[in-house]
Amino acid sequence: MQATTDPLLIRKPVAAAGGRRWWAWLAVLLTLPSLVPLLATAGALLRPDVEIIGHLWHYVLPQVAGNTFWLLLGVGLGTAVLGTCLAALVSLCEFPGRRVFSWLLVLPLAMPGYVLAVAFIGLFDYSSPLAGWLRETAGWQLPEIRSRAGLIGVMTLSLYPYVYLVAREAFASQGARAMEAARALGMGPWRAFWRASVPMARPWIAGGVLLVLMETLADFGAVSAFNYDTFATAIYKAWFGLFSTDTALQIAGVMLVVLLVLVALEVASRRRQAFTAIGQAPATRRRLGQRGWWATAACALVVLLALLLPLAQLAWYASDHLADLNTRYFASIRNALSLSGMAAGLTTAAAFVIALAARERPGPLTTATTRITTLGYGLPGSLLAIGLYVPVATFSTWLFERHGIEMLLEGGLLLLLVAYGIRFLAVAHAPVSGGLLRIRPSLLEASRSMGVTGARQLRRVHWPLLRGSFATGALLVFVDTMKEMPITLMMRPFGWDTLATRVFELTSEGEYARAALPSLAIALVGLVPVIALTRRGRDAA
Numbered sequence: 001m002q003a004t005t006d007p008l009l010i011r012k013p014v015a016a017a018g019g020r021r022w023w024a025w026l027a028v029l030l031t032l033p034s035l036v037p038l039l040a041t042a043g044a045l046l047r048p049d050v051e052i053i054g055h056l057w058h059y060v061l062p063q064v065a066g067n068t069f070w071l072l073l074g075v076g077l078g079t080a081v082l083g084t085c086l087a088a089l090v091s092l093c094e095f096p097g098r099r100v101f102s103w104l105l106v107l108p109l110a111m112p113g114y115v116l117a118v119a120f121i122g123l124f125d126y127s128s129p130l131a132g133w134l135r136e137t138a139g140w141q142l143p144e145i146r147s148r149a150g151l152i153g154v155m156t157l158s159l160y161p162y163v164y165l166v167a168r169e170a171f172a173s174q175g176a177r178a179m180e181a182a183r184a185l186g187m188g189p190w191r192a193f194w195r196a197s198v199p200m201a202r203p204w205i206a207g208g209v210l211l212v213l214m215e216t217l218a219d220f221g222a223v224s225a226f227n228y229d230t231f232a233t234a235i236y237k238a239w240f241g242l243f244s245t246d247t248a249l250q251i252a253g254v255m256l257v258v259l260l261v262l263v264a265l266e267v268a269s270r271r272r273q274a275f276t277a278i279g280q281a282p283a284t285r286r287r288l289g290q291r292g293w294w295a296t297a298a299c300a301l302v303v304l305l306a307l308l309l310p311l312a313q314l315a316w317y318a319s320d321h322l323a324d325l326n327t328r329y330f331a332s333i334r335n336a337l338s339l340s341g342m343a344a345g346l347t348t349a350a351a352f353v354i355a356l357a358a359r360e361r362p363g364p365l366t367t368a369t370t371r372i373t374t375l376g377y378g379l380p381g382s383l384l385a386i387g388l389y390v391p392v393a394t395f396s397t398w399l400f401e402r403h404g405i406e407m408l409l410e411g412g413l414l415l416l417l418v419a420y421g422i423r424f425l426a427v428a429h430a431p432v433s434g435g436l437l438r439i440r441p442s443l444l445e446a447s448r449s450m451g452v453t454g455a456r457q458l459r460r461v462h463w464p465l466l467r468g469s470f471a472t473g474a475l476l477v478f479v480d481t482m483k484e485m486p487i488t489l490m491m492r493p494f495g496w497d498t499l500a501t502r503v504f505e506l507t508s509e510g511e512y513a514r515a516a517l518p519s520l521a522i523a524l525v526g527l528v529p530v531i532a533l534t535r536r537g538r539d540a541a
Helices: 007-046 050-092 098-104 113-124 129-137 148-184 189-218 221-225 231-240 245-271 289-320 327-360 364-378 381-403 413-437 441-449 454-483 486-491 499-508 516-540
Strands: none
Touching: 007 245, 007 327, 007 364, 007 381, 007 413, 050 098, 050 148, 050 189, 050 231, 050 245, 050 289, 098 289, 113 129, 113 148, 113 221, 113 289, 113 499, 113 516, 148 189, 148 221, 148 289, 189 231, 189 245, 189 381, 221 231, 221 499, 231 245, 231 381, 231 486, 245 381, 289 516, 327 364, 327 413, 327 454, 327 499, 327 516, 364 413, 381 413, 381 486, 413 454, 413 486, 454 499, 454 516, 486 499, 499 516
16 A cells, blocks of 8 residues: 555656646647648638739639649659659569669659759750750751750659659569469460559559649749749749739639649548558569660660769769859858758757657647648648748738837748748658657656656657667758758848759859759759668668
8 A cells, every 4th residue: 555655656657647748739839830821821712802813813823724734744644654664664574783773763853853954954955065966967956945845854854753662662562463463364464564563553653643743733943944834933923023922822822722632632542552462472573584675774764864964964064163163152052051950950859849749648639730740741832931921921010010029030040940840840750750669668668667757768768769760850851951942032031042042043044054063062962861761772672
């Protein structure tokens, strides 16, 4: 009886429960910024300005909606075909270089669309050395690169890894075995592939294509380089060209509807991604013999076009403009590194709080918190920027007019970092939450029984076990922030140029050769995490 009434044994569970509630409410507080752009954009859609909507309906939306539709259709079909074919080759067939290409084909994921656009325009534009040489020597006239077809091709090469990765996993886990079963029933190779492997992989392929469509809808840099108007560029032009945040917010509302449709389709596709494993022995890949060299050539051509040739083009142009390595260029590097470092640290810390709250106090509240905060990755940067800026600016104005308190929240680093956090919290949440799942509850209970609780438990138990997960999450956020263009362009403080904004400014002026130097820096930084994260896949392939 005395053991059950010991005050020390009574207080410990109470303190733990109170600490868990504290984590849950902190997670809820971190959720509020993610709700602001969603509510502001949805509110603009529910309370439309008749005059603005009339103007948009007659002069803006027909062209913007049409351009966006054809871009989504072209990039969706292109990535579906290219990503699926490459995934089928490396997963179902054996050919020279298969192991190397299985991970090399992932590396173009490090190339932002606008960096690839700079390289391709420099390579294939009418005034480029290659185009001039072909006209003079062979009389060939290259197709116009600055066209819808050229943009679709560039974005397809930039985004096909989204489909390739999920399709490769689907084919590797089920496709080869399904083909074996179909061949045993008398089907030929092609018929077995189309009738057995592709139907089983279709939910994964559809999910990858829908992710591509969301990235295409959100893209700002590549479409700007090609001077191709979409919803993302229309928001920017309404804000900085017409100086009308109301118009930009109305366009963002229409964009949000399109985004929600894509999100609903993506969620529906993931519900079907569940199949029962067939057997335990690994399936054998089909040997292509001499025809395997054609597969090698096809994979090599994709790697050449999507990675090696653009990098070589950017390096060549950059070598001709080393004089641009001036004070302004190094200031852009410093700003980019500092912003990315701050965003990586703050976002990863916020992801840890949300993941820890979901673990320590599971329930509807923390589940909803996790889903809302990780939704920001699907929000286009231009939509997020205007959806966050307008309510914050309105609140600052009201605060000054009613109470005389001057808080310049908009146009500062704080709001920019908040926008980064909303956009990339999902990127940090995945590795951090995965690391937390590997910490056994018995270990935490043992530490509590020894009096290690609160901040001491975080420092002495969580941190040693989560350092790798923290580093992965922070690295991914760091690189994504380095590449991010629309949020930085629309919300950065005055004079805060980064590498991404320099690329936009130079391409807007037609200076594609000079844009190669910051583009190359962004591409090389982006290759670091992609190479690191594909090492396991390379070793396992």
